Amino acid sequence: MTDTGPQPIPQSPPAAPAPPAPPAKRWAYVIPVAAIMYMLAYLDRNNVSVILPYMHGDLRLSNADKGLVGGVFFLGYVFLQIPAAILAQRWSARKTVLLLMVAWGAAASLSGLVRTTSQFYVARFVLGLFEGGVWPAVLILLASWFPLRERARANALWMACLPLSSVLMAPLSGWMLDQGSWRWVLVLQGVPPLVWAVVWWFAVADRPARARWISRAEADHVERAIAADEAAKPPAGGGSYLDAVKQKPVLVLIGVYFFWITGFYGFNLWLPSVIKELTHDGSSTEVGLLTAIPFTVALAVMIANAAWSDRTGRRRQAVAVPLVVGIAALLLGQAVDGALPRMLLLCVTAAAVYAPYGPFWAIPGELLRFEVVAVAMGLINALGNLGGFAGPYLVGRLTDATGSSVTGFAVLSAFLAAAVALVTLGLRPAVRPVRKPARQATEAA
Structure with missing residues (x-):
């Protein structure tokens, strides 16, 4: 055998570099600008709940009328949900929200100029019409910026504006x-x-590739992770828009959202009135300050529940368990005496009905591909938010009929119980935890 001289020592291939850490600027730029925007929308939607107890003798509103003022907003809210979602997905979420923002701001100011009850109903309807498309449009925007493993936290941090x-x-x-x-x-x-x-026009971009404030490497990282999420979704999640909305999980989500939102807005609209009773007709400033306490508790619980949901992937439990707690607190609040115990139970109820927001809105993105999830989320939000009409109106009508809010809040508890049953039983075969950790998702891309 011929000696060919010393042989080179085999070298191990260099280790693949670790994937870059997820960029942090998305959380600092996209979430705060979107949160402040929707916080202003929620103000113009819910300021009426603080105002109604102090409108005596102006428009001569009965409790049923007050419930209708709060609820008619959601009749208008239905109409632009799906059109705005499609515009956001096919055209631009940034531009869609901008147009709606200008329109709802003008409608909100004009609602202060009404002279009759009928005009007030129309003004609230128009306000709901323009605000209706904002929610699904922003969810589409967030789906372009945050992979599934971060989606519940991103949703919750944005929805913390509520x-x-x-x-x-x-x-x-x-x-x-x-x-x-x-x-x-x-x-x-x-x-x-x-x-x-x-501010919205200059600070927000539809997707990372169009943003001026992050590096090319950061934008590529986000878009690769989102592409990996899309590739991993089951084939049943694709197809036409009609195929998407005909799927059983989407229909179940509509039902869950309707029953939950009926209880949610029924509680929200009448909370300042309940606190006004606890303070024995305190001043509007005092009632406003006390009303902030339950929502402060809700804010902390909402973010913590979303983080738990992302960490464990247990979306159904993150929706159902808080609602069960809310049912118990809502019923106990009608049975106990004393301002302090009732105030504590109001805090628990507020935390319970807000906590499911982040996990719930992460579910459609796990079921459907990006190109069809827009319509599905628009439909869920449109039909589900009809509960925003039902809840306030039911409480007002039942309060007028019985002279007490006890029956109304008991009915709200029944609606929340229906939401728990649907999310626990109806989604069991369809909702799956997010399985891939961050490193695997990046390598798959």
């Missing part, structure tokens, strides 16, 4: 009522969305 709006704005609305007419409260609170529209 309780945060009440924490900050209920005292503000109460103070403004002490300074002047409820009409001026509505007119002035419609102005901030018009100002924030400018």
Whole structure:
């Protein structure tokens, strides 16, 4: 055998570099701008709950009328859900939200100029019409920025604007009522969305590749992770829009959301009135400050529940368990005496009905591909939010009929129980935990 000389020592291939850490700028740029935007929307939607107890003798509203004022918003809310979702997905979520923001700000200010009850109903309907498309459009935007393993936390941090709006704005609305007419409260609170529209236009991009404030490497990282999520989804999640909305899990989610939102808004609209009773007809500033307490608790619980949901992948439990707690607290609140125990139970109820938001809205993204999830989420939000009409109106009508809010809140508990049953039994075969950790998802891309 011929000696060929010393042989090179085999070298091990260099280790593959670790995937880059998920960029942090998404959380600092996208979430705060979107949260403030929707916080202003939620203010213009819910400020009426603080105003209604102090409108005596102006528009002569009965409890049923007050419930209708709160609920008619959601009749308008239905119409632009799916069109706005499709526009956001096919055209631009950024531009869709901008147009709706300007329109709802103008409608909110004009609602302070009404002269009759019928005009107030129409104004609230129009406000709901323009606000209706914002929710699904922003969910589409977030789906372009946050992979599934982060989706519940991203949703919850954005949706934290709901309780945060009440924490900050209920005292503000109460103070403004002490300074002047409820009409001026509505007119002035419609102005901030018009100002924030400018910030939205310059700060938000539809997807990472179009953002000026992150590096190319960061944008590629996010888009690769989202592409991996899409590739891993089951084939049943694709297909036409009609195929998407005909799937049993989507129909179940509509039912869950309807029953949950009926209880949610029934509680929310009447919370300031209940607190006003506890304070023995306290001032609007005092009621506003006390109303902020349950929503502060709700904010913390909402974020913690979403983080737990992302960590474990247990979406159904993260929706069902808080609602069970809410049912118990809502019923106990009607049975106990004393301002402090009832206030504590109001805090528990508020936390329970807000906690499912992040996990619930992470579920459609796990079931459906991006190209069809827009319509599915628009349909879920549109039909589910009809509960926002049913809840306030039922409580108002039953309070007028019985002279007590006990029956109304018992009915709200029944609606929440129906939501628990549907999410526990109806989604069992379909909702699966997110299985891939961050490293696997990046390598798959």
